[in-house]
Amino acid sequence: MSSEPKKEAVEKKPEDSKPTNDKTTEKPAATKPAPKKVPPKEEPELPAFEKGIADKIIENFGEKTTISFVKPDRVGIKVGRDAVHDVAEFARDVLNYDHVDSVSGVDYPADKEIEVVYHLSSYTDPTLSRQILELATRAQREDKPIPGNDATRLPSLRDIFYSVEFHEREVFEMLGVYFEGHPDNRRLLLPEDWADLPPLRKDFRNKGR
């Protein structure tokens, strides 16, 4: 359960796998549009509207946020965990995003962090109807988690976007990220007597595989 070579290789050295796969690695990497380099102004064909959204956030929050990508209809912002509440409030009040489509937790054991990704979208603003704003923030990861009682914590966005209520409950039980300020941090999908690791962490292995 603890040390597989697989998860150390995450994001670091992808070429360490079997030799049969080596020849296929070149092609998909080449067809990818633009790598997620941080300053997006260097690339000439960036969609203007999406870049405007990203620039507004950068203008207001400066170095607390970084743009991870600007694609057609999609803007990705990385936010520090102390600023995520403010950025979400800005996205609702100034940028007119009114609900959250999805909240996903992604475990990065190599970085000792768990990323929580909010996909914001808008029903009321017709200019934003195609847009998804991806707010990603990271919580500290514990090797031996005690969900709810360790340092894996993030501020809840429930007071800004009511729609995250069940999503954040799911992320809490599946990855052990406790949302401070969430009114109801009970289990949702897992059984009440679940006593193993949060199952979507990478060190939780499916039995029999």
Place this chain on the structure above:
Amino acid sequence: MSTPILPPGLAIQKADERIMTLNVGPQHPGSGHMRIIVQIDGDYIVACDPDPGYVHRGEEKMAEYRNYVLNVPHLERPVIHDSCNVLYPYVLGVEELLGLEVTERAKYIRVIAAELNRCVYTMYWLAIYGIFLGHSTMFMWPAGDRELLIDLLEKMTGARVTHSYFIPGGIRNDLPANFEDVCLRQVNYFEKRIKEYADVFYENPILISRTEKTGVLTRENAIRLGTTGSVLRASGVDYDVRKKEPYDVYDELDFETNVMKSGDSYARSRIPWLDMMESCRIIRDALQKMPKSGSVRVKLKPNPKGGFDSVYKRVESGRGALGCYIVSDKKPEPYRVKLSVPSFRNLIALPHLLIGEKLGNMPSTYWSLNYWPVEADR
């Protein structure tokens, strides 16, 4: 004082002499595999706590062990009756990650399959909605008419419900010979049949008196709670992903979205029925505009890999917007797959609809949410 500590809902909680706690589900055939803990004061619901999770199967975890193609058959399992639409955002996402270009004919066939599937799902949902209200004709008719479209899908895909038809890069196999004529005939007959439901069900004064002005969700709440699909459109918000962010060839097809203002159970149950007629229109239009020949899938390398990238795609399924978030890390298996399913998103509205309602209105309100327990649990 050695009373055992029971999970919430199992203990009989008496906060007040007047309040009684009831468990609805998870074994009740009406609730599906989920439990609703309701507290009632006399006949009125004063508190409601939905408790999903009885059919949680860890689809997202399973997806991290299988490569992009092997994920296809099990990721459609959350809603087998709507299997094409459940798979759709995943397939679109993988195509973007791998840089695959889908042929025009495959796109049209996908749209036809997705719309047929939407009707199949909605008919199943409608049958159960009918039996929830004690209307057994409305159980028999949709369950029977659904077979028309299942036959069509069987001709296309080889399977009655779990099709695994969409794969990254197109579809699994081309249409059989003479499919267009058979499809057109069946769909026309199907549309004629569902129009007859107006007399027996949707214009029926008993149904109207039981569902009108019950379980009202206001427009503001529908937006604030992030509901989607028929629930959202029944509350007066015109948002359909097929129109707002067209995928594949939906921007070339001719259809309308159905919006109602009242936000009650009646509107929520009527919208999927109206959507089925639009689906028939889409299918006829797509059959006409579809290229008559050509390849339907691109050849995939064994164990294809994406770069360090993430993608979020969404489609309009039979229940609402269905999103799929895929993170890839240059391995044949996805690093993380998240399905953002409409049932799970709509569930949050259930307490808002039920509180203040009579207990007798609970089944119709609950099922009008277009909620599919297995999908919400994944």
